[in-house]
Amino acid sequence: MKARTNIALGALLAGGIFLALLLGSVALAPGAVLGALALGGEAGDVLVVWQIRLPRALAAAMVGAALGMSGAALQGLLRNPLAEPGILGVSATAALFATFVLFFGLAGTGPLVLPLAAVAGALAATVLVGIAALRARSAVTLILVGIGLSSFSAALMALLMNLAPNPFTLADMINWTLGTVANRSFADLAHAAPFFVLGVGVLLASRRGLAALTLGEEAAEGIGLDLRRQRLAVILGAGLATGAAVSLAGAIGFVGIVAPHLVRPLVGHDPARLLVPSALLGALVLVLADIGVRLLPTDAELRLGVVAALVGAPVFAWIAARGGLSR
Numbered sequence: 263m264k265a266r267t268n269i270a271l272g273a274l275l276a277g278g279i280f281l282a283l284l285l286g287s288v289a290l291a292p293g294a295v296l297g298a299l300a301l302g303g304e305a306g307d308v309l310v311v312w313q314i315r316l317p318r319a320l321a322a323a324m325v326g327a328a329l330g331m332s333g334a335a336l337q338g339l340l341r342n343p344l345a346e347p348g349i350l351g352v353s354a355t356a357a358l359f360a361t362f363v364l365f366f367g368l369a370g371t372g373p374l375v376l377p378l379a380a381v382a383g384a385l386a387a388t389v390l391v392g393i394a395a396l397r398a399r400s401a402v403t404l405i406l407v408g409i410g411l412s413s414f415s416a417a418l419m420a421l422l423m424n425l426a427p428n429p430f431t432l433a434d435m436i437n438w439t440l441g442t443v444a445n446r447s448f449a450d451l452a453h454a455a456p457f458f459v460l461g462v463g464v465l466l467a468s469r470r471g472l473a474a475l476t477l478g479e480e481a482a483e484g485i486g487l488d489l490r491r492q493r494l495a496v497i498l499g500a501g502l503a504t505g506a507a508v509s510l511a512g513a514i515g516f517v518g519i520v521a522p523h524l525v526r527p528l529v530g531h532d533p534a535r536l537l538v539p540s541a542l543l544g545a546l547v548l549v550l551a552d553i554g555v556r557l558l559p560t561d562a563e564l565r566l567g568v569v570a571a572l573v574g575a576p577v578f579a580w581i582a583a584r585g586g587l588s589r
Contacts, residue, residue: 283298318552329521330542331541331544332504334522335500337536338496340404350412357380357512357513359386361419361423365426365431377510378509384504388502391404391411440567443548454507455506457503457506461499462541468492516574516578
């Protein structure tokens with residue numbers, strides 16, 4: 263079942279990315295897209311596909327995969343289906359560092375400044391929560407630390423926006439906090455990829471411990487699981503992957519909740535087998551959402567984070583209403 267699920271989701275993701283190459287302000291024929299991918303089509307089609315649509319689609323897929331897998335891992339660690347990267351304050355702190363460099367005009371000093379600031383924020387939050395993980399005796403403590411860190415970061419972001427020196431800086435800060443993959447390039451993908459790959463690798467390496475935690479923390483420790491090491495591994499992996507996502511797209515919410523919840527029944531509710539399908543579904547969801555963003559007939563393009571929240575918030579409420587908070 264797991265292999266079939268992953269193959270099916272992988273095929274759907276590939277189809278979604280190809281659809282993203284077809285659709286836009288000007289639709290391209292399938293033959294034109296295939297020719298452009300082979301670098302043998304018309305120059306205009308090659309430019310649109312390779313410089314605009316393909317990097318944007320791959321960015322959406324990378325962000326969705328990072329958030330989906332991180333959400334699945336955190337849900338397994340905390341044994342709560344409503345856990346997601348934002349719960350530990352990683353997303354908020356990464357966005358805070360990004361808005362900080364925008365506020366002081368540092369983003370214009372180099373193309374790497376903004377993404378590196380976001381990754382630095384995610385790593386800073388990871389270190390703080392990692393220290394708490396070493397001392398915490400229960401997952402509830404980690405949740406409380408994450409909520410406090412997220413709230414404090416949000417308050418500082420609001421302060422920076424309130425003190426923005428001019429409307430242009432304020433607009434840049436707001437756009438970053440709303441989340442988007444518009445105008446992304448392969449260079450942007452390359453800057454985020456090392457953190458994404460390292461984070462995903464750490465999460466996959468910790469998947470067996472997630473399966474043991476389904477027995478409860480005391481039982482898992484009784485069969486030899488090092489709880490502190492497991493918490494650190496999941497938090498580090500989720501922090502790196504989420505930092506890569508925020509550095510690429512800004513703040514995107516709810517994907518880490520929705521994707522694992524939808525695929526959980528397909529893998530027998532096993533958190534160890536949930537990571538890869540959650541990543542694939544998260545990637546598919548954001549690719550399709552970004553296609554919708556580009557096709558909506560609005561004067562100004564909606565931000566991807568706004569669309570994700572509009573879809574994800576009702577699903578979040580539905581999960582909670584069905585008793586998700588108590589499972």
